[in-house]
Every structure is written in structure tokens, then in C-alpha cells.
Amino acid sequence: MSQQPVLEVTGLEVNFAGKKKAFGRAAPIRAVKGVSFSIQPGETLGLVGESGSGKSTVARAVMQLIEPAAGEVLLKGREITALRGKELRVTRRDIQMVFQDPYSSLDPSMLIADSVGEALEVHDGLRGHERDARVAELLELVGLSSHHLERYPYEFSGGQRQRIAIARALALNPAVVVCDEAVSALDVSTQNQIIGLLEGLREKLNVAYLFISHDLAVVRHISDRVAVMYFGHLVEVGEVSQIFERPAHPYTRALLSAIPIADPLRQRSRKTAMLTGEIPDIVNPPSGCPFASRCEFASGMCREQMPEFREHNGSSVACHHPLQT
Ligand SMILES: Nc1ncnc2c1ncn2[C@@H]1O[C@H](COP(=O)(O)OP(=O)(O)O)[C@@H](O)[C@H]1O
Numbered sequence: 001m002s003q004q005p006v007l008e009v010t011g012l013e014v015n016f017a018g019k020k021k022a023f024g025r026a027a028p029i030r031a032v033k034g035v036s037f038s039i040q041p042g043e044t045l046g047l048v049g050e051s052g053s054g055k056s057t058v059a060r061a062v063m064q065l066i067e068p069a070a071g072e073v074l075l076k077g078r079e080i081t082a083l084r085g086k087e088l089r090v091t092r093r094d095i096q097m098v099f100q101d102p103y104s105s106l107d108p109s110m111l112i113a114d115s116v117g118e119a120l121e122v123h124d125g126l127r128g129h130e131r132d133a134r135v136a137e138l139l140e141l142v143g144l145s146s147h148h149l150e151r152y153p154y155e156f157s158g159g160q161r162q163r164i165a166i167a168r169a170l171a172l173n174p175a176v177v178v179c180d181e182a183v184s185a186l187d188v189s190t191q192n193q194i195i196g197l198l199e200g201l202r203e204k205l206n207v208a209y210l211f212i213s214h215d216l217a218v219v220r221h222i223s224d225r226v227a228v229m230y231f232g233h234l235v236e237v238g239e240v241s242q243i244f245e246r247p248a249h250p251y252t253r254a255l256l257s258a259i260p261i262a263d264p265l266r267q268r269s270r271k272t273a274m275l276t277g278e279i280p281d282i283v284n285p286p287s288g289c290p291f292a293s294r295c296e297f298a299s300g301m302c303r304e305q306m307p308e309f310r311e312h313n314g315s316s317v318a319c320h321h322p323l324q325t
């Protein structure tokens with residue numbers, strides 16, 4: 001039963017200007033290459049990959065915070081990369097973001113009532129008591145209270161500040177919230193509380209999440225499906241059980257084998273496929289599969305030709321030699 005996706009990203013490319021050399025032109029950095037995925041209403045898609053793989057760049061391009069070089073971003077079926085001004089502002093109600101550092105979304109010099117209420121004023125024209133009543137509702141929704149309206153961000157713990165950032169993101173009833181390492185700076189027990197909160201909010205509000213994290217354990221817990229990123233490319237997308245129990249891409253398996261297992265006996269006997277070798281140079285990318293230089297299965301074809309995405313054992317994988325599981 002497939003509905004219209006809330007978010008559909010097709011062929012997304014993002015380039016940054018590279019460092020200028022003494023002579024000649026700066027080579028562009030191709031940070032995101034041909035990334036496509038979609039998210040259904042109320043679904044959580046986890047986006048994982050090592051640091052520098054392009055996850056935040058995908059998030060920022062989807063949010064229209066940076067301009068993609070190519071590709072489409074459809075929000076509830078509407079292309080948004082070409083929108084500007086008022087049209088963009090109105091459409092953007094439907095997609096909001098929570099960052100790792102709540103100070104990226106909360107101005108430290110603003111009262112919580114103003115930070116959380118800002119969008120309500122700008123978009124809905126709510127003022128005074130009316131605005132504060134709605135902010136109080138939002139604070140209660142995230143497990144805080146109306147007592148917190150007249151306080152500043154520094155008066156809260158890291159976990160509470162993340163709750164406030166979530167309240168702010170939810171103010172306009174978005175269809176999608178992009179969480180970029182939203183729990184990564186928190187201790188494990190606070191992480192679990194915030195993840196529990198996000199899951200509860202999803203049930204209540206049917207909001208969808210693009211949940212970005214380098215932490216696979218967290219992603220496994222919260223996601224319905226998972227997309228794995230390597231060197232600016234998506235390499236595998238599948239159901240969470242598929243990805244974690246029967247990964248098809250050698251990179252996915254290597255990434256999983258880097259998660260420690262609590263049981264030392266199992267940890268020792270586990271077939272390891274640790275990550276060795278170097279990530280390619282982003283300024284001089286290889287022509288074939290970007291993982292070939294680190295992959296034990298790489299053949300001549302892998303070094304020459306970028307693999308296309310194809311269905312394999314229920315997940316979608318970009319690999320010439322997917323794992324037989
Ligand atoms: N503003 C920028 N200018 C130049 N390069 C950037 C910029 N932002 C990110 N990059 C580069 O793009 C790549 C992807 O970065 P990023 O999206 O932050 O990765 P991740 O979030 O997965 O850690 C990295 O090589 C990074 O150095």
C-alpha cells in the first residue's frame with residue numbers, strides 16, 4: 001500500500017568550491033552525488049555513514065539551506081528547489097530541522113517563548129496570549145511545562161534544550177522533521193529519552209523523520225528503513241531488519257562490524273570485516289565504485305564502473321558483487 005511520499009529526493013548533487021591552488025582553477029568538491037530516496041507519511045528513514053560521507057550536506061540541501069547543483073526535492077509532491085521568497089516560506093512549513101547543537105536552532109539570547117513562538121508569529125500571525133498558549137502546548141507535548149516559557153536556553157540541560165528545539169521544529173505541524181545527529185551530543189540515557197519522545201510524537205502527529213546519525217545502534221532503534229551513505233553516494237537502502245541482519249553491500253557489513261557487541265565471546269568469534277584502507281580523495285574521486293579501494297571483493301569492473309542501484313534480496317544496493325546472504 002503505497003501513498004504519496006511526504007519527501008522524495010531524486011538525483012541530488014551538491015558541490016562545494018574547492019581550495020584554490022597557486023596556479024589553475026579550484027577543483028569543485030562533489031560532496032553529494034546522485035542521491036535518491038523517499039519517505040512515506042509517518043515513516044522514519046535512517047541515514048547512516050561515516051563522518052564526511054555527506055549526510056549533513058544532504059540534509060542542508062533538502063532543507064534548501066544550500067543550493068543543489070542538480071536533482072529534485074519533492075515535498076508532498078511539490079518540487080521545492082526552484083521556489084523562492086514567499087512561496088518557499090509557505091512550503092517550508094512542512095519540513096523542519098533539529099540539529100546536533102540546539103544552539104543552532106535556539107538563539108541563546110532569546111526567551112524560550114520567543115524561540116519556540118517565532119514561527120507562529122511569522123507564519124500564523126499569533127501574538128501575545130494566543131501565541132504563548134500555543135507555545136505552552138508545544139512545551140507540554142515535548143515533556144516540559146508552561147513554567148519554562150520565560151527562561152533562557154542556558155537554564156536547561158542538554159536533553160531539555162533538545163526538547164525545546166523539537167518543540168520549535170513542531171510548531172507549524174510539519175510533515176517531515178530532519179534530525180541531523182540530534183541525539184549525538186547526549187549521554188546514552190538522555191539519548192534514549194529523546195528517542196522515546198520522537199517515537200511518541202510520531203505516533204501522535206504522524207510526522208515523518210529523516211533521522212541522520214553516525215551511530216548505528218541509535219539508527220537501528222528508531223528507523224523503519226535505513227539508507228547507507230559512503231563518499232557522497234547512497235550505497236544501500238532497505239528495511240531496518242534487512243540492513244542490520246542481511247546487509248548486501250560490503251560497506252554496510254563493514255560498518256556494522258565496527259559496532260561492538262556486549263558479549264565478549266560473540267565479539268571474538270564474530271566474522272570481522274573491519275574497515276581497512278583509505279577513503280578516496282574527495283578532490284580526485286575514483287572512476288568506479290568509491291568503496292573499491294577498501295573492498296575485499298573488488299574486481300576490475302568495480303575499479304572502472306560505478307555500479308547502478310538494483311534490487312537484491314529485498315534491499316536496494318549499488319554493488320557489482322552484493323553479498324549472498
Ligand atoms: N561548506 C563546505 N565547504 C567545503 N566542503 C564542505 C562543506 N561542507 C561540507 N564539506 C565537505 O563535504 C563532505 C561531506 O560533509 P558532510 O555532509 O558534513 O558529512 P557528514 O555529515 O556525513 O559528516 C566532506 O568532505 C566535507 O569536508
Ligand SMILES: [Mg+2]
Pocket residue numbers: 055056057181
Ligand atoms: Mg554531519
